[in-house]
Structures are given as C-alpha cells and as structure tokens.
Amino acid sequence: MSSAMDLEYTAAQSKPKAFYESFERKEELRHQTHYCPGCGHGIVHKMLARAIDELGIQDRTILISPVGCSVFAYYYFDVGNVQAAHGRAPAVGTGIQRSRPGSIVIGYQGDGDLSAIGSAEILHAANRGENITVIFVNNAIYSMTGGQMAPTTLLGQKSTTTPDGRTAEHEGHPLHMSELLATLSAPVYIERVGLGDNKQIAQAARAVKRAVENQVRGLGFSLVEVLSPCPTIWKMPPVEAQHWVRDVMEKTFPLGVFVDRTKESRPRAATNAAPALEEIPRILGTRDEDADAIDDVPALRAQEVDLHVRVSGFGGQGVLLLGEVLAEAGMDAGLEVSWLPSYGPEIRSGTSNCHVRLASSPIDSPLVTHPNVLVAMNEPSLKKFSAGVRPGGWILYNGATLPAEYERQDIRILARDFTREADTIGDPRAANMVMLGALLEIAGTLPQASIDAALRHCVKQPKWIDLDERALVLGRSLCKQFLERGAA
Amino acid sequence: MRKQLMKGNEAIVKSAILSGCRAFYGYPITPASEITEAAAFYMPKTGGVFLQAESEVAAINMLYGASSAGVRCMTASSGPGISLMQEGISYMAGAELPCVIADITRGGPGLGNIASEQSDYHQVVKGGGHGNYHTIVLAPHSVQEMADLTALAFELADKYRNPVVLLADGFIGQMMEPVEFPKRAVAPRLPHWAVAGTADSRGNLISSIHLGCDELEAHVCNLEAKYRRVERNEPRAEDWYANGAEIVLVGYGIVGRILKAVTAEARASGLNVGLLRPITLYPFPSLHFQRLAARGRVFVVVEMSNGQMVDDVRLALNGVRPVEFLGRAGGNVPTHHEVLALVKKLAKKYCPALEPEELAHV
Numbered sequence: 090m091s092s093a094m095d096l097e098y099t100a101a102q103s104k105p106k107a108f109y110e111s112f113e114r115k116e117e118l119r120h121q122t123h124y125c126p127g128c129g130h131g132i133v134h135k136m137l138a139r140a141i142d143e144l145g146i147q148d149r150t151i152l153i154s155p156v157g158c159s160v161f162a163y164y165y166f167d168v169g170n171v172q173a174a175h176g177r178a179p180a181v182g183t184g185i186q187r188s189r190p191g192s193i194v195i196g197y198q199g200d201g202d203l204s205a206i207g208s209a210e211i212l213h214a215a216n217r218g219e220n221i222t223v224i225f226v227n228n229a230i231y232s233m234t235g236g237q238m239a240p241t242t243l244l245g246q247k248s249t250t251t252p253d254g255r256t257a258e259h260e261g262h263p264l265h266m267s268e269l270l271a272t273l274s275a276p277v278y279i280e281r282v283g284l285g286d287n288k289q290i291a292q293a294a295r296a297v298k299r300a301v302e303n304q305v306r307g308l309g310f311s312l313v314e315v316l317s318p319c320p321t322i323w324k325m326p327p328v329e330a331q332h333w334v335r336d337v338m339e340k341t342f343p344l345g346v347f348v349d350r351t352k353e354s355r356p357r358a359a360t361n362a363a364p365a366l367e368e369i370p371r372i373l374g375t376r377d378e379d380a381d382a383i384d385d386v387p388a389l390r391a392q393e394v395d396l397h398v399r400v401s402g403f404g405g406q407g408v409l410l411l412g413e414v415l416a417e418a419g420m421d422a423g424l425e426v427s428w429l430p431s432y433g434p435e436i437r438s439g440t441s442n443c444h445v446r447l448a449s450s451p452i453d454s455p456l457v458t459h460p461n462v463l464v465a466m467n468e469p470s471l472k473k474f475s476a477g478v479r480p481g482g483w484i485l486y487n488g489a490t491l492p493a494e495y496e497r498q499d500i501r502i503l504a505r506d507f508t509r510e511a512d513t514i515g516d517p518r519a520a521n522m523v524m525l526g527a528l529l530e531i532a533g534t535l536p537q538a539s540i541d542a543a544l545r546h547c548v549k550q551p552k553w554i555d556l557d558e559r560a561l562v563l564g565r566s567l568c569k570q571f572l573e574r575g576a577a
Numbered sequence: 578m579r580k581q582l583m584k585g586n587e588a589i590v591k592s593a594i595l596s597g598c599r600a601f602y603g604y605p606i607t608p609a610s611e612i613t614e615a616a617a618f619y620m621p622k623t624g625g626v627f628l629q630a631e632s633e634v635a636a637i638n639m640l641y642g643a644s645s646a647g648v649r650c651m652t653a654s655s656g657p658g659i660s661l662m663q664e665g666i667s668y669m670a671g672a673e674l675p676c677v678i679a680d681i682t683r684g685g686p687g688l689g690n691i692a693s694e695q696s697d698y699h700q701v702v703k704g705g706g707h708g709n710y711h712t713i714v715l716a717p718h719s720v721q722e723m724a725d726l727t728a729l730a731f732e733l734a735d736k737y738r739n740p741v742v743l744l745a746d747g748f749i750g751q752m753m754e755p756v757e758f759p760k761r762a763v764a765p766r767l768p769h770w771a772v773a774g775t776a777d778s779r780g781n782l783i784s785s786i787h788l789g790c791d792e793l794e795a796h797v798c799n800l801e802a803k804y805r806r807v808e809r810n811e812p813r814a815e816d817w818y819a820n821g822a823e824i825v826l827v828g829y830g831i832v833g834r835i836l837k838a839v840t841a842e843a844r845a846s847g848l849n850v851g852l853l854r855p856i857t858l859y860p861f862p863s864l865h866f867q868r869l870a871a872r873g874r875v876f877v878v879v880e881m882s883n884g885q886m887v888d889d890v891r892l893a894l895n896g897v898r899p900v901e902f903l904g905r906a907g908g909n910v911p912t913h914h915e916v917l918a919l920v921k922k923l924a925k926k927y928c929p930a931l932e933p934e935e936l937a938h939v
Contacts, residue, residue, distance in 0.1 A: 148776040151646075154784075163782055169772035171645045172784035174668050177638035180630070184642020184650070185772075187626045188600050192646070192774020210638070213631040363599075363624020369762035372622050373591045380579035380757070413753070417582050420755050426582070428753040453837035455752055458912055 105138035107147050107167055114164040123161060127327025129284045129317025129334075130159050133226055133297070136290075137195070138166060140298040144305055150193045151185055153178040157199035158233045159226065176207020179214030182221040190220070190360070193304055200227040204240040204266045211270070218275030218309040220357065222300045225266065225312055228319040229338060236322040240264035243341050263341050267314045271347035277309040279348040283316040285335025289344070299351070307356035316342055381421050381542070394424055394449045394534050397457045399474050401442035402466025402487070407521035410547060411464065412443040414525060418543035419447035422535050427455035440469060447532075462531060464524050466507075471495050483531055485524050503527060503571050510567065511560055519560040526564020530572075580755035585723040585745065586611035586653075588756050589679055590619055592727035593651050597763040598677070599625035600650035602639035604632055604658060607691040608747035609681035612653035633658040637665030637678075644674040645783040647771025649731055653679035655747075656689065656697050660705065666740050667706030670800075671785030675734035677727065678712075679743045681750040684908050692908020693747035695830060698885035701742050702858045709797045711804050713741040713811065714858040716829040720754035726856070728759070735768070737807055744858060746881065748831040748910075807860050814862035815854040816869075818844060822851030823928050824920055825873040827890055829855050832879050832911065839913045843920050849928070850920055858886070863893035870898045874927040877901045877919065879911050899927070 104110075111119035124130045141150050150168035154160055156175035163170035169192070173181040178196035186194045203211050203225050214221065230248055231237040238248040238255060241263050245254040255263075267281045278300055282293035293315055300311035316338045318330035325333060370376045398415065402408045409430050416428040429444040444457035461482040465471040471486055472495075478484055480499040484491075491504040507527075511519040529535060540561065548554050583591075589612055593601075601616035613629070620627035626643070630636035636652050643650040654662060659680050669676055682697045684690040699705070702714050713733050715726040723745060730741040767773060772781045787793035815833070818840055819825050826836045833854040843850035853869060853876075855862050866876070876898055878887050884902045891900050903919050905911045 148779050149774045151772055151774050160786060163784065167779070169774055169779050170782045170784070171642070171772050172672075172782070172786055173641065174638060174664060177634070177641070177665070180635040180638035181642035181645070183628070183635075184600070184602065184639035184644075185646045185774075186642075187628060187639075188643050188648040188650075189646045189774045194774075209631055210635050213635065361621065361624070364622070366762050366764050369594060369623050370758070370760065373594060373619060373758075375581070375591055375595065375758040377579050377760075380581045413582075416753060420580065420582050426755060428582070429748060430751055452754075453841060454834045454913065455748070455754070456831075456835060456910060458914075 105135065105142045107138040107141040107150070108134075108165055109167045112164055114161050122165060124158065125321045127318060127320040127330055128158070129226060129228065129315065129319070132284055132290060133224060133293070133315055133317065134162065134165055136294040136297045137197075137224060137301070139294070140301045141168065143298065144302055146193045146301075146305060149191060150195060151189075153182055153194065153196045155196075155198045155202045156233075157202050157231075159197055159199065160233070162197055176202050176205070177210055178202070179207065179210040179219070179221070179223065183214055183217070183219050186219060186221050193301065194221045195301065196221060196223045198223060198225055199232075200225070200229065200239045200241040201231045204264050208240075211266070215270045215276050215310050215312065216273050218277070220304055220307060220309050222304045223310075223312040224297065224300070225314040226317045227266075227314055227342065228317045228322075229263070230319055230322050232319045232322045241266075241342070243338065265342065267312065267347050270312060275310055276312065276348050277303050277350045277354050278311040278346075279314075280346045281314040281316065281342060281344050283334050283339055283344055284318060285316065285331060285339060289335065303351055308351060308354040309357070314342075316344075381417075381546075392449065392534055394447055396445075396447040396462065396532055397460045397479070398445040398447075398462045398464065398528070399442060399457045399460040399477075400445065400464040400466070401440070401470030401474055402521075404439050404441045406441070406466045407518065408441045408466060409443050411521040411525050412445040414540075414543045414547045415445050415447070415528065417546050418535050418539045421539035421542050424449060425452045427452050429455045442470065442474075462528055464528060466521065466524065468492065485527050487520060487524065501575070503568060505567060507564075510563060514559050514563055515556055519556050522557040522560035523564040523567070526561035527568035528564075529561065530565040530568035580757050582753050583720060583756050584611060584751060584753050585717070585720045586681065586750040587615050588720050588724040589653070589727050589743065590615035591758060592724040593677065593731070594619055594623050594625065595759055595762045596649065596728045596731040597765040598649045598651050598731060599623075599765050600640070600643040600648045601625065601627050601652065602630050602636040602643070602650070603652045604630050604636050604654065606655045606658045608683060608693070608750055609653045609655045609658075609679065611750070612679055612681070616653075633661035634664065637662040637669070640676045641665055641669055641672070641674060644669065644676050645672075645772050647767045647773050647778075649675070649735070649765060651677040651679065653681065655681050655683045656685045659697060659700060663700065663706035666712060667704075667708050667710060668785050669740045670704070670706070670710035670712065671708060672783050673738040673800075674740070674783065675731075675738050676740050677730045677734055677743060678740060679727075679745065682744065682746050684906070690908055691747070693831065693910070694881050694906060694908060695746060695832070696882040696885065696906070697744065698858065698880075698882060701744050702889075710800060711739075711807070711859050713737065713739055713807060713860070714744050715741065716744050716856060716858050717749055718830050718833040718854065719749070720752060720756045722856075723749060724756050724758060733811065737803055738770075739803070739807075744830070746830045811857055812860045812862035812864065813856040814865040815852075815856060816865065817852035817854060819851030819853045819869050819873075821849070821872050822869070823849040823872065823874045824851075824923060825869050825876045826850060826852045826879060826916070826920070827855070827876055827886070828852070828879040829858065829886070832881060835911060835913055836879060836916065839916045839920065842913065842917055848920060848924050855886075858889075861889045861893060866890065866893035870894055873898060875899050875901060875923055877903065877923060879903045879916055881905055881910060
C-alpha cells in the first residue's frame with residue numbers, strides 16, 4: 090500500500106474524535122455498535138461524528154437521541170446527550186436551543202419518530218426556523234418494534250401490520266416529509282440523500298456536514314433525510330438491502346436538494362441581553378415603590394368593617410372596574426380585601442359580576458353569596474342576586490323604579506336611573522362610578538385619599554379620571570338625598 | 578407594609594421570574610391563559626424565553642429540553658392540557674428533570690366546562706402518566722400563596738430534581754388580593770448535571786431509559802427513596818382551629834377559604850369545629866390527620882369534585898375515624914350554608930355530648 094493510499098485509508102477508517110474510545114452498549118464488543126450488520130445507522134453516525142470533528146464543535150454539541158434503534162446514540166457520541174420521547178426531539182431541541190443559543194443541537198430521528206408520532210413537532214419546529222439540525226433516517230419501516238408499517242413504507246411493501254403489502258386505498262400513500270417541509274418559508278436547507286452506494290454515501294456525508302454547518306453559522310433549520318437500509322427487518326442480505334435503497338426506495342423518494350436558502354440567509358439577530366439581576370424587580374413592578382403603601386389606620390380597623398359586595402350587570406358597564414376601584418381603595422386604607430370576577434361563559438354571553446370583600450380582619454372566603462350591598466346595574470342582576478342580600482343590607486339598582494317583585498321590607502333599596510344621571514355630567518358610561526359613589530357613601534369608612542389613589546391606579550386615561558371623580562361626587566350626593574328623604 | 582392588588586395568575590409569573598425561572602413554554606387554555614400571556618409579556622424583558630407551543634405535548638417537551646439544559650422553566654395549563662402533558666411529565670420524572678407546572682383547574686371529564694372544579698386531583702396527585710413516579714403537588718388558597726408556593730415549587734423542583742405542580746383552581750387564578758413579593762430576585766444557576774453545550778457539561782446525559790430489568794428496578798428504588806425523603810420532609814398543612822376540634826373539616830384551594838368561613842360560623846354557634854387544609858397534596862400531610870384524630874370524632878372532606886381526595890384522607894386516618902364527604906361539581910361551589918347544615922347534622926350524630934339547646938335549632 091502506498092503512503093498516499095495509506096493516508097487515505099486512515100482518513101476514511103479512523104475513529105472520529107466525537108466518538109467515544111470504546112462503546113459500552115455491548116460489553117463484549119467494545120469497538121462495535123449494537124446495530125445489525127448492514128444497518129445504515131452506523132454509517133450515518135460516522136458521517137455525523139466526522140462533521141462534528143471537522144467543524145470543531147464537540148464541546149458545544151448536544152445530540153438528541155430518539156426512540157427507535159438509534160435510542161442508544163448516546164453510547165457512541167462523546168458530546169452532550171439528551172434522550173427524548175418518541176417524536177418529540179424537535180420540541181426538546183427547541184427548548185435547549187432557545188435557552189442555550191451557543192450550543193449546537195442535533196436531532197436524530199427515524200421515520201416512525203419524525204413522520205408519524207412527531208409530525209406536529211417537526212412541522213412546527215421547521216416552520217419556526219429553529220436553529221437546529223435534524224438527521225432523519227428513513228428506512229421505510231418501524232424496525233425496533235419488529236417491522237410494522239411506517240408512514241414512509243412503500244406501496245406494496247409488506248410489514249407486520251400490512252401483511253399483504255401497503256395499499257394507497259387502505260393506508261394512504263408514503264409520506265414525503267422533505268417535500269412537505271420544503272413548502273415552508275423558514276427552513277434553510279432540506280436535502281434527501283441515500284446510502285445506496287458509495288457515491289450516494291459520499292453525497293450524504295457532504296449534506297450532513299452542511300446541515301450542521303448551517304447551524305454553526307446561525308442560519309436556522311436544516312434537515313437531511315437519509316434513505317437507509319434495514320437488512321434485518323427487510324429480510325435481505327446487507328448488500329441486497331443497500332441496492333434496494335438505490336433501486337427501489339429512491340423511485341418513491343427521489344434524492345435531491347429541496348430547499349437551499351443558505352446563500353440568502355443571515356444569522357439571526359442576537360436576543361436582547363439579560364438585564365442585571367437587580368433590575369428584575371423594577372421590570373416586574375414588584376419593588377416597594379411600585380406597591381401601595383398601606384396606611385395603618387387603626388381607627389378604620391377599630392370600626393370592624395365587614396363589607397360583602399356583589400356587583401353585577403352587562404359586560405361593558407364597568408362592573409369589574411367598579412369592584413376593582415373599591416378593593417384597591419380598601420387596600421390603600423389598610424383593610425383586608427379580595428376581588429373575584431365571574432369569568433368565562435358568563436362574560437361571553439354578555440353578563441358580568443364580581444365579588445368584593447373589605448374587612449378589618451383577615452378575609453376567610455372571597456365568595457360573596459349573601460352581600461350586604463348588591464350593586465345591580467341591570468334587572469337580570471336583580472333577579473339573580475337580590476334574594477341573597479342580608480337583612481339590613483342594601484340594594485343599589487340602576488333603574489328609575491324597582492320592579493315590584495323585588496320589594497323587600499328588611500333591606501334598603503336605592504333605585505335610580507344611574508345611567509341617565511351619569512349622562513347629565515357628560516357620559517352615560519360613568520354610571521358605574523356614580524353607583525360606586527353611592528356605595529362609598531353607604532360604606533362610609535374609606536378615606537377620600539384612598540379612593541382618589543385607587544381611581545388613579547385603576548383608571549389609566551386622564552379624561553376618564555376627571556369624569557369619574559365627578560361621578561363619584563354625584564353618586565354620594567344622590568345617596569345622601571335618599572338617606573335624608575328616608576330620615577324625613 | 579407595601580402590597581399590590583393582583584390576580585393569582587399574574588402573581589405566579591412574577592414570582593416565577595423572581596425565583597430564577599427563565600423559560601416558559603405554553604399553550605392557551607381557559608382559565609390559565611393569563612399566566613401564558615403574562616409570561617409572554619415579562620419573560621423577554623427579563624432575559625428569559627417565552628414561546629407559544631403548537632400543543633401541550635410540545636410545550637412539556639420544550640420544558641424537557643430547557644430543563645435538560647439547566648434552565649429553571651415552567652408552563653401553565655388546565656385539565657385537558659394537563660392530560661396531554663402527562664407523557665412529558667412522566668419522562669421528566671423518569672429523567673429527574675425539575676420544572677414547575679401550574680394547573681389552573683376547570684371542569685371535566687372531556688371538554689367539561691371552563692368553570693372551577695377540583696377534578697384534576699387524581700391525574701395530578703396520583704401521577705397521571707405511566708410508570709412509578711410522583712409529582713410534588715402544592716395547593717395555594719390565596720393570591721399570596723400563589724406567589725409564595727411558586728417560589729417554593731422552584732426550590733423543591735431543584736432540590737429533588739422532580740416536576741412540581743401548582744394545583745390551583747380558576748377562582749384563585751382569577752381572584753385579586755393584596756400580595757407581597759420578595760425584595761430580591763434569585764440568580765439563575767447552572768446545575769452540575771445539566772447538558773448545556775459546554776466542555777464542562779459534555780459528559781452529561783439526560784435520559785429516562787434503563788433497559789436492563791435490574792437497572793430499571795434500581796432506578797425505581799432510587800426514585801422511591803427520594804419520594805420517601807419528600808414524604809418525610811415536605812408535608813405542609815394549615816391547622817385552622819383544628820387542634821382539639823371534634824369535627825374536622827378538610828379542604829384545599831378555594832374550598833379551604835369557604836371552610837374558614839364555615840368554621841367561624843360554626844364555632845360562633847358553639848360547635849367545636851376546625852379546618853385542616855392540606856397545602857401539599859403530594860406528599861399528603863398524613864401525620865397532621867393522625868394527630869387530629871385524637872380529638873376529632875369525624876373528618877368532613879369538602880371538594881369541588883366527586884371526592885378525589887377522600888381516599889387519601891381515609892388512608893391517612895387508616896380507619897380510626899369516620900370520613901364524610903360533601904362535593905359539588907360542574908363549577909358549582911359548596912356554599913357555606915350547605916356545609917354548615919352538614920356539620921350540624923354530623924354534630925348530632927357524632928357529638929352527643931353537646932348541650933341540647935345547641936342542637937335544638939339544628
């Protein structure tokens with residue numbers, strides 16, 4: 090052997106550095122894989138290991154082993170290794186790559202893994218253009234589980250679950266994943282290669298390296314589909330199996346480049362740098378200065394406040410906001426508070442309500458089934474909640490007169506067209522704040538400063554704050570008039 | 578004192594980021610969507626990753642990836658979404674990967690409805706995925722606990738290298754209460770076992786496969802030893818007038834709040850009633866129950882489900898005391914009046930020593 094040939098032989102046969110020195114998968118065979126003779130995985134492993142060597146990325150590489158015959162890829166690759174659930178490697182790879190953008194994430198999947206159970210994950214990872222590399226080994230069969238049909242099984246091909254051969258009518262046509270993914274805008278590089286002869290293998294090695302190199306350059310999603318022999322399950326001698334890849338499989342799955350945007354692709358912009366740790370409470374708004382200073386008002390606490398309020402009306406009447414301003418004001422005044430909205434189908438069908446509690450001692454249940462004040466902004470609310478009002482309690486009703494069926498002698502009822510009242514000061518939509526004004530007059534305990542602060546906290550637009558302040562004053566005066574009339 | 582009025586769902590996200598969480602992968606579902614939305618808003622601003630996944634299956638596997646890479650990570654979902662995540666939760670438990678999952682429960686089975694139920698107890702507490710594993714389950718009953726238990730969840734997840742579920746209902750998620758956060762943010766740290774794409778971490782492997790029978794049995798035994806440590810060290814419960822109570826009410830989450838109101842009212846009417854509120858559902862606070870059995874004559878479990886926690890209470894008491902159950906479903910909430918009526922009925926049956934006038938109006 091000449092020295093040049095010797096060198097070539099060494100280059101071709103030597104063990105890539107990205108492989109471990111010895112393989113412990115099979116204890117008795119330290120330098121052999123667990124793969125069957127003639128299996129394509131060993132060849133693909135070697136070209137991938139060599140690409141990792143050549144690109145100098147061994148320390149940065151994280152290989153995701155799939156479920157299938159290559160589940161034990163981590164026994165061979167001396168890189169960071171993560172083993173994933175069947176079909177989920179693209180999602181796992183997304184989770185790794187997004188948090189560790191300096192790493193080189195390589196997903197290694199078979200055809201059952203990628204094209205059947207993991208069809209959603211590969212489609213969406215490709216569509217997002219994740220900066221990962223996927224090696225898709227297609228042998229047209231589920232091998233590890235003993236030869237069942239895969240989405241890529243050829244028409245007419247027999248498997249244990251298509252004993253008479255796959256038919257288009259019953260199982261559908263073989264799924265062309267590379268062509269399917271090539272319809273997406275994001276992938277940078279998609280090529281199908283084969284292991285059918287040495288020429289094909291040489292092309293496959295080039296494609297694998299390119300797919301990894303694209304990631305090193307930060308270009309985005311690359312996938313290489315490798316048509317690969319499975320002599321054991323195909324029940325063929327290795328050489329015949331290899332030729333079957335070239336002579337038969339390739340007719341269904343033509344080789345070639347389906348996407349190549351490597352020239353026009355640019356590395357993605359780096360994500361924003363993380364802020365300093367000390368900055369985080371400010372960004373989240375959880376610093377002391379973002380929170381309300383809770384006034385310690387012993388006088389208020391001594392009053393044994395125990396307000397159970399239910400606010401109800403149509404969506405859009407500001408029911409939830411009314412409750413929120415009340416709760417916020419209560420908290421500002423040093424009371425215990427809770428605010429609980431109705432949510433979901435009730436909102437969609439147009440009604441809305443919330444439970445608000447203000448108390449001088451810790452609040453047990455935030456649910457208000459028996460309010461001492463019911464704010465009913467429409468008649469359906471009255472119908473739903475008025476019977477539950479505690480004796481001695483109040484109903485504030487948004488209507489000129491109370492329908493007779495809701496009359497009760499053991500509670501006080503202020504019925505008024507609050508929407509019209511709000512209209513007189515500029516906007517009928519301020520009815521909720523007129524009613525809140527009346528409620529505050531009844532409750533009588535909250536300092537004006539807390540109410541002002543709460544309004545400014547909950548209502549962001551200045552034009553509304555002015556209107557709402559006037560609405561609160563109006564509500565208070567309407568309530569006072571009512572009380573005076575009652576007294577007279 | 579300084580506090581903020583905030584929804585439980587928002588408090589979870591802020592607490593998570595303050596606890597060093599830097600990755601959130603989720604899929605929208607009522608009533609947990611505010612968590613995902615708040616994460617979308619805050620994660621990118623705080624140096625974290627947010628991504629809306631194509632499904633809950635993908636979301637939990639993205640957590641598998643982020644956690645493998647040594648990042649504190651979380652997701653949020655509800656009943657049907659948690660069902661889809663069970664595969665990934667089993668893999669994470671098997672591979673001993675920490676993560677935090679907020680389950681803001683809704684009604685089931687199937688599409689059920691979006692109102693509050695507590696019917697995810699079985700699938701979360703008993704480990705709804707395949708294999709021999711547990712998730713640690715924390716059950717907040719206030720917005721402050723949403724924040725506090727989120728911080729605890731990240732600590733426990735890392736301490737035991739195990740998924741932790743924050744099991745809350747739609748009420749606690751949607752409710753606003755005053756909340757106080759820690760002053761300082763926790764710095765993210767890279768665990769020694771992570772696969773982070775570095776020379777130091779190159780030798781690491783994250784995997785849940787143990788092909789040999791003995792090998793897998795040894796792994797399961799190791800997990801079991803870990804769960805025994807969790808059961809020894811981590812049970813938590815709130816004892817609310819329960820010490821010495823003859824009738825012990827039992828409920829978690831929003832039901833715990835209702836039962837506090839019932840307890841107050843029952844005690845005011847002279848009945849010796851208390852509340853034991855499990856805060857950890859796994860590990861179940863069995864010792865708390867056994868201690869209260871000395872004086873407690875009957876334990877009354879109240880749930881917004883068909884009684885999924887009852888078996889755990891029975892096991893904890895091991896037959897020494899009767900266990901009664903009151904449940905509502907479909908989004909209906911047990912009112913404190915119906916619980917009180919049951920308490921009075923049970924007082925008659927189990928506490929004959931009570932004064933006749935106290936029972937006269939029962």
